[in-house]
Amino acid sequence: MVSCYELEVDSEVYTSLWLTQKSFRKYAEPFMEKTSIFEIENIFRKPRIIVLTSFPVDNFDFVVGVNNQLKMVSSKNIIQMAENLFRPKAIVVILNPTRQQGNCRLSEKDVNLLDKLNDINEILENIVFVVKASDSNGTDDTEELEKLSSELSSRISKKRGKNEIFKKMFWLKDDQISVRIGVCLLDSLIHLIHKMKNKAHRFIQSMKDLENNKEIHVQSFEKVISKSGFRLCISASQKSNHTTIRNLRHLLKKEIDRKDLLVCIEIVKRKKLDQIIKTTLETYLKKRMLHLKMDKRDACKRCTSKELSSTLLKTRSMTNEMLPVNCASTTRISVSKTNRTHTCSSRCGNVFCRKDYREIAKGVYTDLLSFVTRFVNNYHKDIPAFFETIADEMVKRTNSLKIHEWKTVAIRNVHVKGFGCIENNICVNLKTNDETGKKAVSAFLKKYLNDPPGKYKLRIEYKERKITLFSKLEQGSKINRKETEMRADEPRKYGSLGIFLKDSKGTYFFTTCAHVIGEEEHAYSPDDDSKLGQSVFIHHSESNTNDKNDPYIDFSLIQVSPERTLTCTFGLKTTGGDFINGRIFRGDLSEILNENVYKWGATEPCLQKGKCIGFEDEGSLLYMIVDTKDFAKGGDSGAIVCVGEDVETGLAAFVIVAGSTDDSGSESLNSGSSYLVYKVSDALDRIGTISGMTPCLNPYIRTISISSPVSDSKRAASKRKTPDKL
Structure with missing residues (x-):
């Protein structure tokens, strides 16, 4: 089944x-x-x-x-x-x-x-x-x-x-x-x-066609009116004439739809056009009826009753000569004022003649052009930006599926260490530097894949990396590793605060890198050396693993236990410095290719913005390439890389561990900077066993009182009267 x-x-x-x-x-x-x-x-x-x-x-x-x-x-x-x-x-x-x-x-x-x-x-x-x-x-x-x-x-x-x-x-x-x-x-x-x-282009084209081909459209509408057998009997009731006008409106609407002149305008809006055409036809009817009445009154003044009768017969005869031959031979119509019935026949006079058909067609065209022009004017400011966005997204995303297929196939080969996409290059990194492996990988890729998509070129090469840890030991706050009681010439070691978390007991924690605050080590305030908390959990992977199911993580969880009251601001920090609701990114690094990214770190300038122009996935190791020089520097370890510049919802994606350079001597593929990172979600998965541990992603300010005083806490607190802010 x-x-x-x-x-x-x-x-x-x-x-x-x-x-x-x-x-x-x-x-x-x-x-x-x-x-x-x-x-x-x-x-x-x-x-x-x-x-x-x-x-x-x-x-x-x-x-x-x-x-x-x-x-x-x-x-x-x-x-x-x-x-x-x-x-x-x-x-x-x-x-x-x-x-x-x-x-x-x-x-x-x-x-x-x-x-x-x-x-x-x-x-x-x-x-x-x-x-x-x-x-x-x-x-x-x-x-x-x-x-x-x-x-x-x-x-x-x-x-x-x-x-x-x-x-x-x-x-x-x-x-x-x-x-x-x-x-x-x-x-x-x-x-x-x-x-x-395509529909938008058709709409623009139909607008140009409507404006530039007036005569063609007028003739088209005139032909519809002429072929429809459209006639309004002089002696018919007002209700009967309105029914005839309604039928003509439907025929004109069909012609407009056939020519695709309202390609992007929804049904509700089209009803307004239908009402406009109805008003136009009824206006022509009133004018024509008034004209006929005036002619009849003038004739009465000039003629005797016998002459009047003869004149009317002649007028009716002349009118009938201009009538369409396919008019219904007999139609029974009620005349409400006299409670009598009128039988409409081919000899009855028509309110309109053939020259009126063209005038009506011109009126319908004018109404249509005016209606569409008003419709477009409502969007003339928005359409250019909208089309520009379409073009940008098409450039960003057109090859996403193909790039993932290249990654899928490449990392399945035994000779491949990692896969990357850097600017216009698809990079397949080898485990060993030998020509046999390179040829085997090339043949494997050709077996299952066509040429690289779009403008991309394929590079199969071996890389040696040099990793520089950013371990000089509110999001982005400076976290000191040691107190200042050291040699005056020794630089201060510090890192960056990532995000806050809270467990089911209401205890608060914050994150940074394990090489910043190690196992059971304390984190210190950069202002007065008071203790902010102590590491209660670390996960520091081996950097030489190549297991994609065991991603490299350099993570330390600090329990907030200050020597003095702290004011902590939760949520994700925007590029403007405000705090907003946050989400945790759980996708693949390739999904943020060509997206804007930013980070708040401890080293000035604390805010850095850029675009992710490439990535490399080497099993357990992830590298992100950003087009901004010095996107992260020493002291930024532990900082969170956020995606986009949203003012409503932030996306916490990666944790910065270190800077990365290609030490193999191969030609550089990009003008940006490479960084070793790991996913925030992978770190959170490692602490999933801790009961009720959740990230504090909603904007909120919380005051945390002293919870673990030490012997010298009075000395530390006396240096600063105001609460510290993270």
Whole structure:
């Protein structure tokens, strides 16, 4: 039995998607408040993930990581793969292979599932294949994944060629699954943006066409009126004439839609245009009726009753000659004033003649042009900025999916130490400096990947790094490692405060690096040497590990136990110095490529801003490249790198550990600075076992009283009367 689950997920789960939606919202809100121009609201819908499997699933943590960030929209046994371009969407196919003669092969249920996926090649770009281990002791190695993807590729591909499945296939325990789903959703969002952009261009083109081709549009409307059999009987009731006018309005609306002249204007706004056209037609009717009455009155003055009768007959006869031949022969119409009925025939007089049709067509064109012009004028200030944002986001995000595929394939090779993307270069770093390994990696990449996307170039090389720790020992506050009782010529060692945390007992803590405040060491105030707290937990990884499942962390948790009262400000600090609500980044370093970043550190200038222009992922070690020189300096260890410059919600992403330089003598790929970092979320995961420990991410000022006095506390406190501020 095949199961199809549809999940609706919070955008915040996938950082690249969330950041893109946020960057649009600032410029999109003026459009969304006034109208649904360009169908822009589709960009901000919550993404949906279709999960297809041959067995029941009750846990979707592998999709989002946190269970409460999704909801089940539907669960059914019918697969519907119809393309939906009304929100970001991705598809996850879960496979449960079997082991045959020692090899991992697609199971019969897997084959049945794949057979039910109609037109799978058309949606292959945004599919993620997730593989359960074939047995409880499954090795989940790359070689088995290669064989399984090759079998799947040969089954679904219409022609033999490159294996396009390997880069989209992951073992169930792989932490890159959610990243792959995120970039698939982002790619889906890019398609929505393309659709919206094309519609915007069509709108602009239709505006130019409307302005520059007046005569063509007038003739088009005149032709519609003429062919419609439009006639208003002189003797007909007012109600009957209004019905005829309404029918003509519908025909004109169809013509406007056929020519796509209102491509971006929603239905509610179009009703206003319909009312304007109605008023125009009724105005022409009143003018024409008044003109006929005046003609009749003048005729009465000049003629006897017999002459009048003859004149009217002649007038009616002349009018009938100009009538369309397809007029209904007989129509029965009530005349309310006399309680009699009038039968409209081909001999009845028409209020309008052919020359009036052109005047009506000109009026409709004028109304249409005026309506669209007023509509556009409401946005003339917003449209340029909006289009500029579209262009910027397209440049940032167009290649996100392809870059992640390159990373996925590269790090699966045994000769590869790490992967990076620096400015216009895709970098694959080798474990050893030998030509054999380089050739093997090059052949492996060509086997599963096409040329690098866009403007990117491929570099396969060996790197030796020199790491310089920033260990001179409110967010960004200076934290001293030692008291000042040392030689006068010895420099002060200090680091930076990261974020505050609180446990279930109400005890407060702050973070910094372990090489700043070591195990059971005290942190001191830079102002008067009073103790601020003591390290109660450290996690200092070995720097030579290459295990991607054991990320390098240099983390120290300090329990706040001051010798004097402290005033602590919680929340994340903006570039303007205000404190706002914060979030913890749980994505991949590649997701903030080309995004603005900033940090508050202890070394002046405390605030530094820049753009992430590259990254390198070497298993457990992460390196971030920023375009700002001296983005971080000695003393900034422990500082938090935040993404964006939001005034509403901050994104705490990385902790700065050290500066990094390429010591292998290879050509530099960038003009920026490289820093060894680790994810804030990885550090928080290490202290997850501590009961109720949560980051203080909401803006709040808290006064913390003395809790652990020491013998010389009076001396320390006497140096400063006002409370210290962190």
